[in-house]
Amino acid sequence: MTKVHERFLKYVAFDTESDPESETCPSTEKQLNLANYLIAEMKAIGIEGVELDENGYVYGYISGNAPGPKLAFIAHMDTSPDMSGADVKAKIVEKYDGGEIVLNESLQIKMSPKEFEHLEHYIGNDLIVTDGTTLLGADNKAGIAEILTMAEYLITHPDIKHSEIKIAFTPDEEVGRGANLFNLEKLNADFGYTVDGGELGEVEYENFNAATAKIKIHGTNIHPGSAKGKMKNAILIGMELHAMLPTFDNPAYTEAYEGFNHLNDINGSVELTSMLYIIRDHDMTKFEAKKKIFKEIETFLNAKYGNGTVEIEIVDSYYNMKEKILPYFHLIENAIQAMENLEIKPIVVPVRGGTDGARLSYMGLPCPNVCTGGHNFHGKFEYIPVQSMEKTVDILVEIVKLYVGK
Structure with missing residues (x-):
């Protein structure tokens, strides 16, 4: 099996910055480069019904081997135009020691727990960081990597019982148009989760x-x-x-x-x-x-x-998805239960931003948000611990298990 961080490092090599001024979908042609790569990878994994539609949306599914609702897992392919996502030079800081991280020695760009206190939570972890000249792209390529690693795990472990699993990757979320041309009929899911949150343990059903x-x-x-x-x-x-x-x-x-x-x-x-x-x-x-x-x-x-x-x-x-999620609060309860089963502390917080899940919830697919494990999105200090990505994959698998027979 491909490791989740190995997938992620391949994806960040693709420049997928979206453009708020463009009227096309996707807003930038280069997003299709990653989309086509994902199509090939999904087919190789064994995901069924893999398709790239005319608007740049990627769909696929895993047949169920047990009764239960059809669950969708969704992430977006584009990165924010707030900072360049071209020529990303990601690197791994192995066994982070809690001190200052030199991102770029020649430019004297450094990241310190004095400014980013949450770094102290990851002493001993392996941190994927930038070289200080671009964003990293964990928002939301980490979500894509985690979803596909979950998918490969389920396919290679047929003993794990699960209902039908739907997968979708969208363009243009960062410019507020990720759900504009989303085909819910093609997805054909009962409920969904966007994997587009921050630190490990986050569960979000309220947004701006x-x-x-x-x-x-x-x-x-x-x-x-x-x-x-x-x-x-x-x-x-x-x-x-x-x-x-x-x-x-x-x-x-x-x-x-x-x-x-x-x-x-x-x-x-x-x-x-x-x-x-x-x-x-x-x-x-x-x-x-x-x-x-x-x-x-x-x-x-x-x-x-x-x-x-x-x-x-x-x-x-978009609007606050809370009112659309409350009637289906099992989505939140099961995400929390999955984390507790894995001894991961759930962190229920409001999204201080947006998510495709908000739009999709108003379109008829109740779709809260769960963590990717990343921090400092949209800037040069973006980072994500390898271990947080691995645990997020575990969370997704555990959520799937909890819906069997429901």
Whole structure:
């Protein structure tokens, strides 16, 4: 059997960064390179019905050998556009000693438990890290590796009783479109789990309500020598707009159930400035209030600088899956029981982000989220312990066992 971390290291070699500006699906053609690799691997493992559809979604299944609901395990192939996922140079820090990790000596990029306290939990573990110039891609290639390692284990151990297991890998989750063209009829599952969480033991059935605010500010560029009474500086209006938002509704000041407005991108000139915010809150009332503030600011600035100066388009991305999971709370109870059976401490936390599972839950497939074992996603300090990946595979196998005869 292929070891889970060996699979993972092969997958991170594929650049699968998605593109929020693209209107195609997948949003980047390069995601299909990994998809085709996975298709070949899945067939070699013995997974049945393996298919890559016209939109870049990968499907397959394992026939059951016992009665029970059809369980789906889902992960996404793309990586975040927040940082490059090209030419990832992953390396393993064997038997981590608890000290500072030098990711890149020439650039003096280091990772320390002084900044990332959770490193102290993994003394003696083997940590997969970056070279400090890219993200790693554990979000969510670790989930893919764990699902396929589980699949190979079940296929090579026919004595393990399980119902029919469905597998799906999606494109474009990181740009909020991972479930847009997901074919639930083709998947044909009763329940699902996304394997897209963080540290070992995480179980998540609450996530942010999410929206994107796309802002365009139209200015008037005049030579500064003769600009009095004529220039309208779109950059400065953008700065004014940002200053009007609540200061502490910012991810740098929030945790747990606290929401935020996050300025994710700004690009501008005096003539035209574009801004992109993501708006997040677990509470729907607070979520709607955050969106309302943006529209009130738009009205105020247009009254001040002239109609059409500020254009704000707000598009909802996904909603909190809690209300869709509560009627099927056995999904959470069984995930917790699986961890307890393996003497892994369950950590039930809200997702401070999104997941395909939220969209899929609203589409009719109740689909909470379980851990991958990774930390510090979307950046150069991303890492994942090999041992956490191995234990996540054990969790998935144990979940499968718990549904036999249910």
